[in-house]
Amino acid sequence: MTRVETDFVPSKRDPRYDILFEPVQIGPVATKNRFYQVPHCNGMGHQFPSSMAEMRGIKAEGGWGVVCTEQVEIHHSSELTPVIEGRFWDDRDIPVMAKMCDKIHAHGGLAGIEPCYDGLHTANRYSREIPMTVSARPVSYREPIQARAMDLQDIRDVRRYHVEAAIRAKKAGFDIIYVYAGHDLSVISHFLSRRYNDRSDAYGGSLENRVRLYREILSDVKDAVGDRCAIATRFAVDELMGSAGLTSEGEGRDVVEMLAEYPDLWDVNVSDWDNDSMTSRFAQSGFQDSYVSFVKKVTSKPVVGVGRYTSPDAMVSLIKSGALDLIGAARPSIADPFLPKKVEEGRLEDIRECIGCNICVSADFHSVPLRCTQNPTMGEEWRKGWHPERIAKAHAEESVLIVGGGPSGLEAARALGQRGYHVTLADAASELGGRLNREGRLPGLGEWRRVIDYRKYQISQMANVDTYLESTLSADQLLEFGADHIVIATGAKWVSTGVGRALYAPIETDANAHVLTPDQLMDGAEASGPVVIYDDEHYYMGSVLAEKLRAEGHAVTLVTPAADVSTWTHNTLEQHRIQSRLMKMGVQIVPNHSVAACRKDHVSLTCGYTGQTYTLACETFVPVTMRLPDEALYLQAADIIAGRSDVPSLRKIGDCIAPGTIAAAVYSGHRYARELGEPASDGVPFRRELPALSAD
Ligand code: ADP
Ligand code: SF4
Secondary structure, eight states, X not given: OEEOOOOOOOOOXXXXXXXXXXXXXXXXXXESSSEEEOOOOOSOTTTSHHHHHHHHHHHHHTTOSEEEEEEEEOSTTSOOTTSOOEEOSSGGGHHHHHHHHHHHHTTTOEEEEEEEOOGGGOOOTTTOOOOEESSOEEOSSSSSOEEEEOOHHHHHHHHHHHHHHHHHHHHHTOSEEEEEEOTTTSHHHHHHOTTTOOOOSTTSSSHHHHTHHHHHHHHHHHHHHTTTSEEEEEEEEEOSSGGGSOOTTTHHHHHHHHHTTSSSEEEEEEXXXXXXXXXXXXXXXXXXXXXXTTHHHHOSSOEEEOSOOOOHHHHHHHHHTTSOSEEEESHHHHHOTTHHHHHHTTOGGGOOOOOSXXXXXXXXXXXXXXXXSSOTTTTOTTTTOOOSSOOOOOSSSOEEEEEOOSXXXXXXHHHHHHHTXXXXXXXXXXXXXXXXXXXXXXXXXXXXXXXXXXXXXXXXXXXXXXXXXXXXXXXXXXXXXOOSEEEEOOOEEEOSSOOSSSOSSOOEEOTTOOBOOHHHHHTTOOOOSSEEEEEOSOSSHHHHHHHHHHHTTOOEEEEOSSSSTTGGGGGGTOHHHHHHHHHHHTOEEEOSEEEEEEOSSEEEEEETTTOOEEEEEOSEEEEESOEEEOOHHHHHHHHHHTTOSSSOXXXXXXXXXXXXXXXXXXXXXXXXHHHTTSOOOSSOSSOOOOOOOOOO
């Protein structure tokens, strides 16, 4: 057994980061530092307001100088149901927002709100009002709903809605009030856009006319609340669509020049959301810098920008180079709400860096509380009382043996170690990380290794956690070890049968057919001849393997029963980029088909609509359909201890229970650690936010 040990030396803040802790004046208010949590969705909003308020408060506790809301609806004629955003339709919504402000103020942060009138981007499924926007158009959802063109009275009304929302926001206690023109979502951006705006009145035609509503709302809101509140604006300077949209060298820049001194703060980015929040598979930290760097040159007002910044050195150089005044963050603040505090306390190694996977975004699309691969406490702050940095002390002086150092085992070891248990983490492999060791080497997934890096470092600092590598444990050895608790985190393996969602029985396969599972490919097995990948899993694995094999020079066809490649990645804002990349690389895509048979030199495909079959040349067949838990060790140990009372507790966690996302495995490991020694509950294991019945 190889024991891993390192020494921990606590340190203080490095003076080169002092600049990040300087206050910045924003109109009538000042932030205590340059860490700025820009608006981000969270799937809690108006439906789970206590959860939302607690989560925002924890960001402020973690040192973010500014903490903003998500998009906040300002009128029932522009509502986003079933997507859960903030809601500020009338004064009855003030208490929820006031609660959030109080939580932020309690930690010395400024509270910002992003009111939004979405227009073209609303279907009004709940209110059933006819959506309205700059010109008559179908709403952006693929639904049989069209928005009507706003007349001049409508324009006056929308200006008024913004003012009324700003006055309510001021009453609720907000310090920074946005005028939102970002992400191709707000009516203001639709007026600006030549794509949508075909008006012939004073609000259409020239840029001066198209910018009119933006200018008016900025002025209206400033006049209404600018005495005490700073007026910020979020504006996408480039839509990454060339001459079809705004560009940072063309009209995007012109808009900033025209309105340069109107707001107290420019919050600038690129649009739309899948450009702004690109995953690490497609964009590195800081990819927006070149688009937004002109802004500070044309305004005297402070500028905030985003780019998945997690490195304080990168932040300092952005400030010193004059690119930004404030470091904006959504995802980095989700992955680590305490990032600023950790920089301040000189604990850079403790920063839980965002991996750019966009699991957080998927929660918003599913209208459920935010979750995060790196931060298992995200969304659980109120309902489970989970704090990202604090955890209850061990219930007793007890020991835990964890078998398997993948995401679930690593997180369980880290959190149990933090609680003070005596933890032994054993893994058969020569490195910690489990599935991430191999997946982190696939094209575009390198940053995912941060899930390992953070946890590996943390447990290396804990004298009460011992790590043993190259240690394959048998069930007998487990029990001989003498721990009070045994946790099996042995993960899962891909099946070779093709069974999954579309196929209930194994694919008929000849004995001489060459079938490789994703595990075998990741372990270095060689594909030969034309490769067919059959993806009935629909997340990243099928497309990433296609990319890898195509880059290695193979002819690759990706067959899927879905209508498009990696269809679940619509939820991570990646699907379009994935399919586009594969097609540009020359990967053939066969949607709406499953595989009926696998022979030595071909596969037979079946059309999901007509049932017609045809053959496709194939020398290597790669089924990507499902994984099965690697639970043999658990079952053997359970067998040995069955009926005995003098034995340790035995539990499975992570993929060994049921394979899922890395986020789910981390959550499972964390949950085990939180619940050890706690009384078991057979009721709902979290607090609920119940709807209130009206009096009548
Ligand atoms: P999860 O995603 O649930 O954390 P992983 O598949 O990433 O699971 O990790 C499982 C880990 O368990 C792998 O690193 C593997 O080497 C290890 N493992 C599996 N069986 C044994 C065993 N009998 N003894 C020690 N380690 C094991
Ligand atoms: Fe970052 Fe992924 Fe967490 Fe989102 S879910 S904050 S992208 S680590």
